[in-house]
Amino acid sequence: MSGFPTLLYKELVRFWKVAFQTVAAPVLTALLYLVVFAHALEGRVSVYDGVSYTAFLLPGLVMMSVLQNAFANSSSSLIQSKITGNVVFLLLPPISYLEFFAAYLAAAMVRGLVVGGAVLAVTAPLVPLPLAQPAWVLGFALLGSAILGALGVIAGLWADKFDQLAAFQNFVIMPLTFLSGVFYSIHSLPAFWQALSHFNPFFYMIDGFRYGFFGRSDVSPMASLAVVATCFAALALAALALLRSGYKLRG
Amino acid sequence: MTAAVEIRQVAKRYGALQALADVSFEIAEGEFFGLLGPNGAGKTTLISVIAGLVRADAGTVRVLGADVVADYRRARRLLGVVPQELVFDPFFSVRETLRFQSGYFGLRGNDAWIDEIMHYLDLTAKADTNMRALSGGMKRRVLVAQALVHRPRVIVLDEPTAGVDVELRQGLWQFVRRLNRDGHTIVLTTHYLEEAEQLCARIAMLKAGRVVTLDSTRNLLDTFSGLQLKLSVDRFALPVVDGVSVLASQGERFTVRLRDYVALEALLHSLREAGAEIREFELAPPDLEEVFLRVMRGGEAAEAERGALA
Numbered sequence: 366m367s368g369f370p371t372l373l374y375k376e377l378v379r380f381w382k383v384a385f386q387t388v389a390a391p392v393l394t395a396l397l398y399l400v401v402f403a404h405a406l407e408g409r410v411s412v413y414d415g416v417s418y419t420a421f422l423l424p425g426l427v428m429m430s431v432l433q434n435a436f437a438n439s440s441s442s443l444i445q446s447k448i449t450g451n452v453v454f455l456l457l458p459p460i461s462y463l464e465f466f467a468a469y470l471a472a473a474m475v476r477g478l479v480v481g482g483a484v485l486a487v488t489a490p491l492v493p494l495p496l497a498q499p500a501w502v503l504g505f506a507l508l509g510s511a512i513l514g515a516l517g518v519i520a521g522l523w524a525d526k527f528d529q530l531a532a533f534q535n536f537v538i539m540p541l542t543f544l545s546g547v548f549y550s551i552h553s554l555p556a557f558w559q560a561l562s563h564f565n566p567f568f569y570m571i572d573g574f575r576y577g578f579f580g581r582s583d584v585s586p587m588a589s590l591a592v593v594a595t596c597f598a599a600l601a602l603a604a605l606a607l608l609r610s611g612y613k614l615r616g
Numbered sequence: 617m618t619a620a621v622e623i624r625q626v627a628k629r630y631g632a633l634q635a636l637a638d639v640s641f642e643i644a645e646g647e648f649f650g651l652l653g654p655n656g657a658g659k660t661t662l663i664s665v666i667a668g669l670v671r672a673d674a675g676t677v678r679v680l681g682a683d684v685v686a687d688y689r690r691a692r693r694l695l696g697v698v699p700q701e702l703v704f705d706p707f708f709s710v711r712e713t714l715r716f717q718s719g720y721f722g723l724r725g726n727d728a729w730i731d732e733i734m735h736y737l738d739l740t741a742k743a744d745t746n747m748r749a750l751s752g753g754m755k756r757r758v759l760v761a762q763a764l765v766h767r768p769r770v771i772v773l774d775e776p777t778a779g780v781d782v783e784l785r786q787g788l789w790q791f792v793r794r795l796n797r798d799g800h801t802i803v804l805t806t807h808y809l810e811e812a813e814q815l816c817a818r819i820a821m822l823k824a825g826r827v828v829t830l831d832s833t834r835n836l837l838d839t840f841s842g843l844q845l846k847l848s849v850d851r852f853a854l855p856v857v858d859g860v861s862v863l864a865s866q867g868e869r870f871t872v873r874l875r876d877y878v879a880l881e882a883l884l885h886s887l888r889e890a891g892a893e894i895r896e897f898e899l900a901p902p903d904l905e906e907v908f909l910r911v912m913r914g915g916e917a918a919e920a921e922r923g924a925l926a
Contacts, residue, residue: 372719459693461689616630
């Protein structure tokens with residue numbers, strides 16, 4: 366039998382054992398964003414016709430939670446194992462690089478989806494949301510968490526220290542998420558910033574995800590899907606190439 | 617017969633450092649084999665190449681015929697490695713750690729064997745204790761247990777007794793000896809030369825990435841090491857005798873090296889002939905430390921280095 370199911374299970378148990386920190390805390394963060402931004406901006410920011418700002422904001426926050434937690438799971442698990450040295454227990458058994466990647470990816474996706482689902486569940490009684498195209502919601506949630514899970518694997522392999530990983534998170538992930546249209550529709554931006562946003566892959570993840578709820582989006586959901594799927598393929602191949610070469614794992 | 621471990625022309629370089637250079641040897645199945653050498657000689661690198669943790673720049677390694685790169689799945693199933701560093705996963709208890717390790721090898725329902733290993737390693741009482749709460753010695757035992765979950769036929773221990781107290785060390789060796797008696801091949805690196813001398817039937821010595829000597833422990837002791845004699849007599853000089861060299865003298869006290877027991881005979885004979893009276897006499901048998909130092913110094917008298925090693 367393969368070592369994959371055990372590695373996946375281990376990765377799930379790892380974050381679930383500290384769920385207060387890995388699930389409850391990000392849910393609270395998302396709620397705070399929702400309360401503060403909705404209070405400050407409701408009625409002042411125009412989004413889609415007939416859609417309240419709070420309702421518009423919520424899917425953005427859900428997706429942001431999915432993305433950030435998927436990234437945090439694979440990256441922090443890998444760097445912890447590297448720094449404590451216990452990654453050796455995964456390198457000695459007959460686990461292929463493909464199984465290794467699949468386990469970290471799947472666990473990251475689960476964590477992202479659990480946190481995103483929890484944010485939705487907690488806010489459901491407060492903010493009524495339509496659900497125009499559930500399949501798109503699910504599709505973008507899966508792809509988005511997969512992209513960030515794969516990126517987390519790459520960052521976790523690359524970083525030698527926790528502060529390098531924190532830098533990656535603060536200087537790459539955070540700006541890309543905040544400037545992706547979580548809090549606004551990019552149509553409200555000046556032309557230059559609107560054009561620039563089109564180079565941000567996070568924009569397509571959020572926009573496509575939002576389409577699933579409202580049936581409306583800034584760009585066509587098919588275009589978003591194409592961008593997001595391409596991003597995932599590229600990052601997955603990059604992560605697999607690193608793992609295959611033994612980058613920073615097998616000297 | 618297929619060798620337990622077959623190492624062929626293995627080389628590994630880290631930047632300017634040649635960690636391993638053209639290393640070739642075989643370890644037969646069922647052997648208790650020692651890998652000795654000073655720090656930085658390449659022992660851990662070699663073990664890492666065998667375990668697939670490090671990729672060699674050149675050469676091949678097979679474990680019971682399975683190439684560690686091309687046929688890594690089979691090779692890793694046959695091999696159990698106890699790493700040198702005291703590593704653990706702080707999220708889990710001892711039993712969880714061992715269950716996960718079994719699962720990584722694709723084993724399900726391995727609890728009977730896990731219980732047995734924990735029993736032999738005296739871990740049963742700590743089965744549900746979190747790894748973080750264990751003492752260093754206990755963590756070391758868990759490392760040994762982790763290496764055994766998949767019942768490997770070849771077991772590699774990389775300095776398993778570094779920083780381990782005497783009692784645990786004895787218990788560990790008893791257990792490893794048992795595994796060897798049951799037919800497991802044991803490969804051991806250690807800094808404690810007396811351990812290697814007691815346990816290993818054959819020894820390879822590494823220096824600067826090369827195998828400088830490889831022989832049975834018995835032969836090494838016979839070939840390289842002589843006897844060391846401390847004596848004091850009622851004179852200031854000893855007669856010149858073939859096979860006897862004076863290493864140090866202080867007044868009437870001498871430390872001499874004897875090539876063998878024949879040389880001892882000859883020395884005693886000359887002293888008797890000269891009418892000398894022996895006041896103190898202390899003969900030390902050959903030991904591996906002596907061999908080790910001589911090999912590492914390229915055959916020079918190792919006496920000066922004696923203190924440095926300990």
